[in-house]
Amino acid sequence: MSDLSEPRVRCPGCGKLAPAMKYCIYCGAKMPESTPSTVKPSQPTTLPPLPPTIPPPAYGPPRVTATPPTVTVKDEIASLMSGIEALYERKIALLNLFRSGEVSEGVFRKLYNEYDGKLASFLKARETKLAELKDRLEEKTKRLSEISMKLEELEVRHKVGEVDSALYTQHADSLRAEERDIIETSKTLKTSINSLENLLSNKKPSQIRDLENKLSACLSDLGKLVSEGKVTEETFNAVKPDIEETLTFFDSLIREVKEKDRTLREQLETLQTRYKLNELSIEEYERKKHEIQTEIDKLWA
DSSP states (O other): OOOOOOOOOOOOOTTOESSSSSBTTTTTBBBSOOOOOOOOOOOOOOOOOOOOOOOOOOOOOOOOOOOOOOOOOOHHHHHHHHHHHHHHHHHHHHHHHHTTTTHHHHHHHHHHHHHHHHHHHHHHHHHHHOOOOOOHHHHHHHHHHHHHHHHHHHHHHHTSSOOHHHHHHHHHHHHHHHHHHHHHHHHHHHHHHHHHHHHHTTOHHHHHHHHHHHHHHHHHHHHHHHHTTTOOEEEHHHHHHHHHHHHHHHHHHHHHHHHHHHHHHHHHHHHHHHHHSSSSSSHHHHHHHHHHHHHHHHHOO
């Protein structure tokens, strides 16, 4: 058998691939003299080299971008009111340090003006927010009135046959749903307005009374320091109107409590007088005295 690796050509006689010789070894036909197109056995296909292995990216836990908390109206009001409260206390604390000689007049004036300016800004922001919420409440109240009239009108049109039951139910349900939403929103608005209107509402009446007493003592002592030449009249006159205004404000917050306290103490004094006049036994006196004193304590709690 011929070597398969030798060149071969196709025989024009039998059509077989035969060695490139003068005559076909199969049929004896004369082979073409021209250079044959050789057919070489197929070579195994060489695959291109694989690309280098790239390790997959290392994925850590997904990065979570912290979403800043939403500031609600309730939070805004709470921050505003606590800021106002803190600034009132800071001003009184500063006055107390000044009257006791623990801070110089220059530093006192600088810090007092700073705190007073901040307090004025907070109070202005409170007034602005209060006006905004009242306007919104007025709009909601007006809309509730409109819905009430529309519901009444719709019911009349339904009763006289102008509006069929399906359309009546559809429109009535929509109006009532809006009405419920507005009522809930109005409640929230009223709560917010009440919080803004009640300054120092987080403090007990006794705490406000203590602030008032401290401030009153500061005003009195500053007047004495002026007469002794230890504080200039300029500084005293600069802070006196603000102190008097703050005292009036504190008094307005607890005026009713003061009046009730005064009435109860008069009753207590009358009770003591009756006891001294032997109108009451010791047991009866102690019992009634305890009842009145308990009422006085409750007022300031």
